[in-house]
Amino acid sequence: MKAEIIAVGTELLLGQVVNTNATFLSEELADLGIEVYYHTVVGDNPKRLENLLGEADHRSDLIVLCGGLGPTDDDLTKDTVAAHIHHTLVQDEQALARLHEFFTFSNNAMTENNLRQTLMIDGGIAIQNPTGLAVGTLITKNETTYLLLPGPPNELKPMFHHNVRPLLEERFPQAEQLISRVLRFYGIGESQLVTELKDLIDNQTNPTIAPYAKPNEVTLRLTAKIADEMAGQQLLDDLEAKVMDTVGDYFYGYGDDNSLVNVTVEALKEHGKTVTAAESLTAGLFQSTLGDISGVSKVFKGGFVTYSVETKEQFLGIDPLLLKKEGTVSEACAIAMAEQARKLADADIAVSFTGVAGPNELEGQPVGTVWIGLAEKGQPTVAVCQQFNRDRRYIRQSAVMKGLDLIRRAVVKKK
Numbered sequence: 450m451k452a453e454i455i456a457v458g459t460e461l462l463l464g465q466v467v468n469t470n471a472t473f474l475s476e477e478l479a480d481l482g483i484e485v486y487y488h489t490v491v492g493d494n495p496k497r498l499e500n501l502l503g504e505a506d507h508r509s510d511l512i513v514l515c516g517g518l519g520p521t522d523d524d525l526t527k528d529t530v531a532a533h534i535h536h537t538l539v540q541d542e543q544a545l546a547r548l549h550e551f552f553t554f555s556n557n558a559m560t561e562n563n564l565r566q567t568l569m570i571d572g573g574i575a576i577q578n579p580t581g582l583a584v585g586t587l588i589t590k591n592e593t594t595y596l597l598l599p600g601p602p603n604e605l606k607p608m609f610h611h612n613v614r615p616l617l618e619e620r621f622p623q624a625e626q627l628i629s630r631v632l633r634f635y636g637i638g639e640s641q642l643v644t645e646l647k648d649l650i651d652n653q654t655n656p657t658i659a660p661y662a663k664p665n666e667v668t669l670r671l672t673a674k675i676a677d678e679m680a681g682q683q684l685l686d687d688l689e690a691k692v693m694d695t696v697g698d699y700f701y702g703y704g705d706d707n708s709l710v711n712v713t714v715e716a717l718k719e720h721g722k723t724v725t726a727a728e729s730l731t732a733g734l735f736q737s738t739l740g741d742i743s744g745v746s747k748v749f750k751g752g753f754v755t756y757s758v759e760t761k762e763q764f765l766g767i768d769p770l771l772l773k774k775e776g777t778v779s780e781a782c783a784i785a786m787a788e789q790a791r792k793l794a795d796a797d798i799a800v801s802f803t804g805v806a807g808p809n810e811l812e813g814q815p816v817g818t819v820w821i822g823l824a825e826k827g828q829p830t831v832a833v834c835q836q837f838n839r840d841r842r843y844i845r846q847s848a849v850m851k852g853l854d855l856i857r858r859a860v861v862k863k864k
Contacts, residue, residue: 450621452478453487453509455501457516457526458600461490470515470598470605477609482623482674483511493523502533506593511621516600518583520562526597527586531570534590538568541575544584551582570597576612580604587616594621625674628681632669632692634699635709635854639667645695649688656681656688664843665850666709701857709850710738713857717748717798720860725794726752726852727765727786729777729803730819735849750794755786765789776812778804780820783832787822798859799824800852801832807841819848823855 454474460466468490475485486509491498505512517526531538544567552559566583569575573588576597581604586597596613598605634642639662643650646669650658656673671688675681693700702712717724726735733754739745755761758777762769767785775781783801791799804819805811815836822832833855837847 450483450510450623451508452483452485452511452513453489453505454485455498455505455512455514456488456490456600457493457498457514458490459492459494459523461516462492469602470600473602473606474513474515474609477614478511478513479627479629481614481617481621482626483617483621484627493517493525495525495529498526498529499533502530506591509593511594511596513596513598515598515605518566518585518597518599520560520565522562524565527568527570530586530595530597534570534588534595536573536588536590537571539571540564540567541569541584543575543577544569544582547577548582570595574616576608576616578604578608579611580607585613587613587620625676626678626681627672627674628678628685629670629672630685630689631703631705631707632671632689632700633702633704633707633709634667634669634696635665635701635850637667637696637699638662642667642669642696642699646692649691649695656684658688658692665847668705701854709853709857710742713853713860714739714742714745714748716857716860718744722797722860723748723750723794724798724800724856725750725790725796726799727790727801728752728754729756729761729786729801730806731802731845731848732756734845735800735802735852738849738853750796752794753790761786765793776814778812778814778818778820780832780834783820783822784824784830785822787824787832788830791824791826797826798856800856802848802852804835804844804848806844817844819844819851821848821852821855823859825859828859 454471456468456471461468471488478485491501514526517524527538548567569584569586570588573586576585576587578584581599583599588595639660643660656671659670661668671685673681673684701709728735736752739749753764755764758772761767765786766789771781771785783803786801787799801822805814805816807816810816817837819835819837820832824830835851837844
């Protein structure tokens with residue numbers, strides 16, 4: 450079954466709202482074995498929407514429209530689709546009852562235009578909205594099925610999960626389903642990853658491999674199309690093993706929503722290790738990144754922001770003679786910062802960051818030069834030098850990612 454998604458709303462074209470519905474719907478439909486071939490955004494213009502529906506009729510079995518079901522004059526999705534398939538709009542009694550209940554409970558006056566939200570396309574199936582007032586419609590005409598959903602994600606998502614998904618599973622059972630697995634990699638660029646996996650990518654059939662570059666990391670989506678889920682998982686296992694044989698050293702975790710900081714914090718928790726940090730050029734960004742993770746207090750003791758020479762001496766107790774001789778952008782400084790931070794915080798691991806974020810060079814070192822130190826209880830302290838590019842913000846974020854990876858590797862190696 451071929452599907453396409455049409456997002457309706459001028460605010461999407463203006464960039465005022467991000468079209469997150471397309472991502473959500475594509476993932477959900479793929480999970481049902483329904484392949485999405487097209488994504489389109491159209492403004493609140495009935496003529497343009499009608500033209501787009503004419504194209505969609507010839508190329509898709511399922512057309513999912515989101516947005517344009519509200520009470521205002523520019524919410525014309527239902528009117529346009531109904532006219533397109535030569536049907537009328539009728540009032541859904543369940544939606545009408547919910548509308549009256551809402552306004553009675555809120556003690557607000559209901560304006561006449563709110564009744565538009567209770568209209569559905571005659572001959573279709575009403576899709577009730579558990580978190581909003583606009584009713585949706587599922588209707589088939591001339592072998593094409595139209596699914597109309599509201600635009601707000603907080604309405605569309607529960608509506609799909611509760612009412613749409615079971616309906617699609619019942620009416621359009623698919624012989625095959627798409628099963629995906631996302632692998633995440635740090636320390637290797639997309640071009641290098643693709644080069645390393647060239648033979649696998651060039652000869653892919655089922656499952657398939659799709660690389661995606663993200664800031665400071667790369668993901669691979671492995672997708673199998675198969676009738677039996679267990680057999681599909683085995684196909685993914687076999688392909689993943691081949692990928693790992695080639696680039697497994699850069700792999701750190703699974704999933705779309707996972708991240709290097711999540712994986713690092715979980716590794717620290719699993720091994721009962723605590724961490725601290727001493728930051729210069731990152732100015733607390735590393736510690737802030739840790740603080741975004743729920744439950745990090747179990748492993749993060751707090752840390753130090755030592756942006757100047759004076760605070761490196763005063764807060765961390767670093768010998769001023771070392772700083773004068775070696776400079777702040779140096780291996781020696783990074784090692785001293787990490788060691789002192791670990792001792793002062795009484796942590797198992799400490800990471801330090803010192804370098805040049807720009808826009809000008811410092812101590813004769815070019816912009817993007819970063820030293821990252823790692824002090825670990827019972828182990829020699831080390832420091833690595835990285836040369837990051839792009840702008841100031843990207844350099845600081847890159848440093849944080851490298852620091853997280855150093856910690857993760859230090860912890861996981863003890864398994």
